[in-house]
Amino acid sequence: MKSNLVKDILWLSFAKKNFNxxxxxxxxxxxxAPFLIREERKQKRKGTSxxxxxxxxxxxxxxx
Amino acid sequence: MILNQKQERKKKKxxxxxxxxxxxxxxxxxxxxxxxxxxxxxxxxxxxxxxxxGIRNAPYKSSVSDGSILCIGGSHTxxxxxxxxxxxxxxxxxxxNRQVMNMGQCSLGIDQVAIAILNRAKKxxxxxxxxxxxxxxxxxxxxxxxxxxxKPSFYLDANNDLKLKKVPRSAHFLLFxxxxxxxxxxxxxxxxxxxxxxxxxNYDPLADPIFCYWKIHYYDYCYSLLEKIILICxxxxxxxxxxxxxxxxxxxxxxxxxxxxxxxxxxxxxxxxGNILEKSxxxxxxxxxxxxxxxxxxxxxxxxxxxxxxxxxxxxxxVLQKELEDRSWI
Numbered sequence: 001m002k003s004n005l006v007k008d009i010l011w012l013s014f015a016k017k018n019f020n021x022x023x024x025x026x027x028x029x030x031x032x033a034p035f036l037i038r039e040e041r042k043q044k045r046k047g048t049s050x051x052x053x054x055x056x057x058x059x060x061x062x063x064x
Numbered sequence: 065m066i067l068n069q070k071q072e073r074k075k076k077k078x079x080x081x082x083x084x085x086x087x088x089x090x091x092x093x094x095x096x097x098x099x100x101x102x103x104x105x106x107x108x109x110x111x112x113x114x115x116x117x118g119i120r121n122a123p124y125k126s127s128v129s130d131g132s133i134l135c136i137g138g139s140h141t142x143x144x145x146x147x148x149x150x151x152x153x154x155x156x157x158x159x160x161n162r163q164v165m166n167m168g169q170c171s172l173g174i175d176q177v178a179i180a181i182l183n184r185a186k187k188x189x190x191x192x193x194x195x196x197x198x199x200x201x202x203x204x205x206x207x208x209x210x211x212x213x214x215k216p217s218f219y220l221d222a223n224n225d226l227k228l229k230k231v232p233r234s235a236h237f238l239l240f241x242x243x244x245x246x247x248x249x250x251x252x253x254x255x256x257x258x259x260x261x262x263x264x265x266n267y268d269p270l271a272d273p274i275f276c277y278w279k280i281h282y283y284d285y286c287y288s289l290l291e292k293i294i295l296i297c298x299x300x301x302x303x304x305x306x307x308x309x310x311x312x313x314x315x316x317x318x319x320x321x322x323x324x325x326x327x328x329x330x331x332x333x334x335x336x337x338g339n340i341l342e343k344s345x346x347x348x349x350x351x352x353x354x355x356x357x358x359x360x361x362x363x364x365x366x367x368x369x370x371x372x373x374x375x376x377x378x379x380x381x382x383v384l385q386k387e388l389e390d391r392s393w394i
Contacts, residue, residue: 008254008258009254012253012254015257015262032251035251
């Protein structure tokens with residue numbers, strides 16, 4: 001799972017049209033990779049769900 | 065001289081009329097009065113006057129005994145490109161002799177609309193709440209960083225229950241907003257990339273993925289989220305004896321004629337949203353047919369970018385008034 005995510009990060013940066021954009025997205029991907037991996041792990045731990053990549057909020061909203 | 069020119073350019077740039085809000089991410093600046101360049105209709109500058117609550121509306125009069133009509137939505141409701149008095153909410157107020165409060169804010173998503181209804185509507189003692197929804201804008205629930213502001217975000221947990229991630233306290237500060245926002249933007253683009261969607265390079269509004277049948281499943285989560293959020297609004301209104309009404313606008317692409325392919329359906333978000341509203345037992349009106357009927361190239365109801373113009377607001381107000389009167393809600 002982790003290696004797929006890293007692969008996708010690389011593919012996203014390679015998909016950019018110019019060199020500067022590729023470097024920027026590679027940098028962003030590497031910086032944000034730990035957070036994406038953590039979210040992916042949280043989602044996996046919670047089981048399959050329709051949830052977005054684990055937006056695990058700490059605050060439960062009081063509805064009324 | 066170069067420094068003076070830079071200072072001049074900075075002065076000429078319009079000041080933002082919205083700012084950080086700890087609950088909603090961003091909201092109109094209270095007690096604002098300024099003129100901005102009207103990019104939609106350059107014939108006049110747009111005067112923006114916000115009341116003490118940061119909404120583009122006259123101050124609320126609590127002395128008025130009848131319950132108010134509250135209109136909320138994005139830039140169409142806020143009145144992008146038109147004078148305040150020409151908006152459908154203001155026309156509705158004139159024609160029904162009711163107090164109508166317009167809580168519209170540019171770029172507002174249905175997630176923020178729900179929070180605003182739950183937390184801010186009570187002040188206006190609404191009898192009716194009208195949620196104006198531009199069908200394309202349903203995707204805003206997936207976008208957590210808008211116009212430089214971090215939004216609160218709803219999500220579904222493993223039990224399919226709706227949860228809210230509030231705006232982080234640190235988002236009050238510009239630097240932290242930029243850092244958090246940078247991550248949110250990257251994450252959104254990354255997920256879209258994984259889903260085979262590219263909104264950054266060569267974006268074609270006539271082939272936006274939200275209209276594409278082969279991308280329909282990517283947005284299933286978006287509509288699931290939307291349904292839960294809409295149910296919150298419905299339940300709140302039911303508990304507080306408020307009539308909830310949705311008004312679905314016509315999207316820009318529908319005015320440009322038929323799509324290039326049968327697999328691209330400009331009605332798709334509208335149909336899916338309509339299904340949710342019907343399933344939830346929420347009254348709504350679909351403005352598409354009327355707006356398209358009233359529209360012509362010589363006398364349009366929209367600006368070039370799809371925002372409804374003065375004529376469009378007039379049509380909107382007429383239809384809305386009839387719908388509310390037919391239901392004996394006003």
